[in-house]
Structure formats: structure tokens, C-alpha cells
Amino acid sequence: MLIVDGLSAWYGEAQALREVWMRVDEGEIVTLVGRNGAGKTTLLRCLMGLHGAHGRTAGTISLFDEDITGLAPHRRARRGLGFVQDDRGIYASLSVEENLLLPPVNKAGPEPWSLKRVYETFPALRERRRFPGTKLSGGEQQMLALARVLRTGARLLLCDEPTEGLSPLIVQQIGEILREVKAAGVTVLLIEQNVHFAATVADRHYLLAEGRIVESLDNDQVREREHELLEYLGI
Numbered sequence: 001m002l003i004v005d006g007l008s009a010w011y012g013e014a015q016a017l018r019e020v021w022m023r024v025d026e027g028e029i030v031t032l033v034g035r036n037g038a039g040k041t042t043l044l045r046c047l048m049g050l051h052g053a054h055g056r057t058a059g060t061i062s063l064f065d066e067d068i069t070g071l072a073p074h075r076r077a078r079r080g081l082g083f084v085q086d087d088r089g090i091y092a093s094l095s096v097e098e099n100l101l102l103p104p105v106n107k108a109g110p111e112p113w114s115l116k117r118v119y120e121t122f123p124a125l126r127e128r129r130r131f132p133g134t135k136l137s138g139g140e141q142q143m144l145a146l147a148r149v150l151r152t153g154a155r156l157l158l159c160d161e162p163t164e165g166l167s168p169l170i171v172q173q174i175g176e177i178l179r180e181v182k183a184a185g186v187t188v189l190l191i192e193q194n195v196h197f198a199a200t201v202a203d204r205h206y207l208l209a210e211g212r213i214v215e216s217l218d219n220d221q222v223r224e225r226e227h228e229l230l231e232y233l234g235i
């Protein structure tokens with residue numbers, strides 16, 4: 001589905017990504033793990049086409065066998081890429097339903113979700129549809145942020161650390177949300193520092209260090225090396 005080949009990125013003269021190679025297959029949940037400053041957010045932003053304002057990039061990105069390297073973000077969105085930013089981008093003064101109706105539904109996109117499908121998949125959002133976005137719990141806000149991107153027709157969600165700063169109970173809820181998303185046939189690439197959680201929700205993991213993919217790990221390897229990885233990540 002997604003193949004990244006030799007992707008490098010710079011901020012001015014400073015190189016943040018160094019010939020990153022990775023692939024994500026349809027239906028998988030894959031995590032990107034790495035210390036602060038390793039380049040995780042930069043990588044997601046490059047995939048979405050959002051790095052351009054900061055500096056140059058090199059390498060190629062292909063999605064569904066099409067080279068999307070030179071495409072603008074909205075064109076990538078039309079081809080099925082969706083970016084769930086770490087600030088969740090929820091409008092405080094709008095209700096849940098207004099937040100859901102806000103993004104332009106991408107008719108040219110592969111598979112935009114109707115409101116009905118959103119509410120069937122996430123009944124909690126239906127119950128809270130008249131609530132202002134900020135009255136939701138952290139888990140519900142994350143659900144709303146994901147649902148908004150699914151409304152645009154995303155087939156591959158790029159999630160920037162959805163569990164950051166949330167309590168263990170809410171992290172668990174986010175795990176359930178991600179499993180629902182996967183069951184609905186959506187593929188996910190997410191930044192995740194909580195390797196224990198990552199091994200419960202994802203299929204595979206890439207370890208990023210100083211802008212390079214240094215290891216590809218399966219769940220058993222993550223579980224066996226959990227302590228070592230947590231120490232390495234400084235958690």
C-alpha cells in the first residue's frame with residue numbers, strides 16, 4: 001500500500017531524515033517508535049506532503065503503486081492518505097456533529113465515511129453529537145479526530161502519537177478505537193512511545209533513530225525487549 005524509498009528531509013542545512021525505507025501493507029497497524037527528536041513527526045509530515053515549507057526532501061513515496069512524491073497534500077488526501085495531528089484539531093466552539101461535518105467530504109476520495117457509518121462505528125460520538133468538542137474525554141476527542149479524517153475518505157491514517165499524555169484507561173480506549181478502525185478495513189501508521197501498548201495494538205513496529213530506520217520489530221520482539229526499549233526511549 002505505502003512504500004517509502006530513500007526518504008531524506010532537511011530543515012535548512014540540518015538533516016532530519018536519512019534515507020528512510022519502510023512499507024505498510026493494507027490492513028496493518030504499524031507503529032513508529034523512537035526517542036524525542038528521532039524524526040517521527042517529520043516522517044509523517046513528509047508522507048502527507050507537509051514538509052515543503054520547512055526544507056527540501058529527497059527519495060520517493062508511493063501509495064497504491066502510484067508515485068505520490070511530488071503531490072500536494074490535498075491530492076494525497078484524495079488518494080486515501082489522512083493525517084491525524086497530535087493536537088487533534090478539534091474546534092472547541094463546535095459540537096461533535098459540527099466538527100464531523102466541517103471537513104469537506106472528499107467525493108473524489110476512495111471511500112468517504114458517511115455520518116451514519118461514523119455513528120455506527122463509534123456510538124459514543126452519536127450519544128455526544130450535540131456536545132461541544134471540548135466537553136469530550138481525551139479518548140472521545142481522539143475518536144472524533146480519527147472519525148473526521150475518515151470522513152475525508154482516508155484509507156491510510158497517519159496518527160501522530162494519539163496516546164500522548166493520556167491516562168492508562170484512555171490509552172486502553174484508544175487501543176479499542178484503533179482496533180475498530182482496523183476492523184473497518186483502514187490501515188494505520190502511528191507514532192507510539194508506549195511500546196507495551198504498541199505491542200497490544202499493532203502488527204509491526206519500526207524503530208527510528210537519528211532520522212534512520214534502524215530496526216523492524218514484530219510484537220514478540222517488542223515484548224521480549226520491552227525493558228531495553230523503554231530504557232532506550234528514556235521512558
Ligand SMILES: Nc1ncnc2c1ncn2[C@@H]1O[C@H](COP(=O)(O)OP(=O)(O)OP(=O)(O)O)[C@@H](O)[C@H]1O
Binds near residue numbers: 011035043
Ligand atoms: N520546524 C523545525 N525547524 C527546525 N528543526 C526542526 C523542526 N522540527 C523538527 N526539527 C528537528 O528535526 C529533528 C526531528 O524532529 P521530529 O519532531 O520529527 O522528531 P520526533 O521523533 O517526532 O520527536 P518528538 O517526539 O520530540 O516530536 C529534530 O532534530 C528536531 O529538532
